Amino acid sequence: MPGFSDVLGHEQTIAHMKSAIEANKVSHAYLLAGEKGSGKKMLAGIFARTLQCEAHGSEPCGKCHSCIQAESGNQPDIIYVTHEKPGSISVDDIRGQVNGDIQIKPYSSPYKIYIIDEAEKLTQQAQNALLKTIEEPPAYAIIMLLTANEGMLLPTIKSRCVTLTMKPVPLPLIRQYLMEELQIPDYRADICAAFSQGNVGKAKRLALSDSFGEMLEHALHMVKYISEMEPSDLVEDLKKINTYKMDIQDYLDLLTVWYRDVLMFKATCDANNLVFSNELNSIRDKAKDSSYEGLECIIKALEKAKVRLNANVNFDMAMELLLLTMKEN
Structure with missing residues (x-):
C-alpha cells in the first residue's frame, strides 16, 4: 500500500495534507486539480487512508483493520462516487451516493470520506445538489473533488473547497523513476520524461x-x-x-x-x-x-x-x- 513517502513530487500538496492531519484541522471539502495522470486519485486515496488509519500517524500504517479494508477496496467509510454515463455525473448519482448517504454516521472510522473523480463531469444540477451538502456537511464528512478542468465547476463550489493544484514533477525525477523502478532504457526514459511534461502517469503510460x-x-x-x-x-x-x-x-x-x-x-x-x-x-x-x-x-x-x-x-x-x-x- 503506497504512502505519501512513495509519491513522486507534489511536496507542497503532501505537506498541506500532512499538516492538516497533524494539527487536526482537516477541511470538509477539497478540490484536487491537475491533468489526467498527475496523481490526484493516488494522493486522495493516501490522504483518505491516513485519516482513517487506526495508528493515527501522518502515513497509513498498512497493517490496521481500516488500512487492510482500504487496500482491498472495502473500507465502508471511504466512498468512491461512481457514474453510469461515461460523459456525465448526474444529479441522481450525487443524491443517491452522497446526499442520501452522508447523514448516516461512519460505520467504524472517525470520518466519512467521499471521493468524486472526474468532477468536471458533474452536471449543473448535480453541482447544485452537491453545493447544499458542502455548505452544511456533518462534522465527520469530507468531500474530495478531483478534476482535470476546474473551470467546469461552479465558483460557489470552488470557493467552499481547499484547492490543491498538482504541480509538474521535475523531469530528472521522472527519468530516474522510469529507469530504476520500471527498468526503461535511458534513451527512451529521456523521451518519455520529456513528453510527460511533468506528468508521472503519462510518462509511465508512454514508457510501457x-x-x-x-x-x-x-x-x-x-x-x-x-x-x-x-x-x-x-x-x-x-x-x-x-x-x-x-x-x-x-x-x-x-x-x-x-x-x-x-x-x-x-x-x-x-x-x-x-x-x-x-x-x-x-x-x-x-x-x-x-x-x-x-x-x-x-x-x-x-x-x-x-x-x-x-x-x-x-x-x-x-x-x-x-x-x-x-x-x-
Whole structure:
C-alpha cells in the first residue's frame, strides 16, 4: 500500500495534507486539480487512508483493520462516487451516493470520506445538489473533488473547497523513476520524461506502451525524410498516421519536440539539451538544411493542427495541411 513517502513530487500538496492531519484541522471539502495522470486519485486515496488509519500517524500504517479494508477496496467509510454515463455525473448519482448517504454516521472510522473523480463531469444540477451538502456537511464528512478542468465547476463550489493544484514533477525525477523502478532504457526514459511534461502517469503510460515505440519510429521516419517524399508517399504515411488517431496529440508532440531540437541546435550548436540526443547526426543535417523561419512555421503548424483536431476539424484534412507545411519548409 503506497504512502505519501512513495509519491513522486507534489511536496507542497503532501505537506498541506500532512499538516492538516497533524494539527487536526482537516477541511470538509477539497478540490484536487491537475491533468489526467498527475496523481490526484493516488494522493486522495493516501490522504483518505491516513485519516482513517487506526495508528493515527501522518502515513497509513498498512497493517490496521481500516488500512487492510482500504487496500482491498472495502473500507465502508471511504466512498468512491461512481457514474453510469461515461460523459456525465448526474444529479441522481450525487443524491443517491452522497446526499442520501452522508447523514448516516461512519460505520467504524472517525470520518466519512467521499471521493468524486472526474468532477468536471458533474452536471449543473448535480453541482447544485452537491453545493447544499458542502455548505452544511456533518462534522465527520469530507468531500474530495478531483478534476482535470476546474473551470467546469461552479465558483460557489470552488470557493467552499481547499484547492490543491498538482504541480509538474521535475523531469530528472521522472527519468530516474522510469529507469530504476520500471527498468526503461535511458534513451527512451529521456523521451518519455520529456513528453510527460511533468506528468508521472503519462510518462509511465508512454514508457510501457508498445504502440508508443511504433509511433516514435514512424514520427522519426517522417521528420527525417519528408522533404524527399513524393505525394504518393505522403498519402501512404497519412494512412499510417490514421492508425494513431486515438493518440494523435502524443504523435504531434513527438514531431514538435523533434523540430524544437533542430531549432535549438541550429541556434546554439549545443547537443547537451537535446531530447532526441541519439539522433544528433540527423538533427545536425536538418538544422543545416532548414531556415529559422521554416522551422518556426512548422512548429506553429503543429500547434494549429492540435487546435483544429480539438475543434473536431476533419482529421485527414488537418493532417494533410500539416504534412504539406512540413514538406515545404
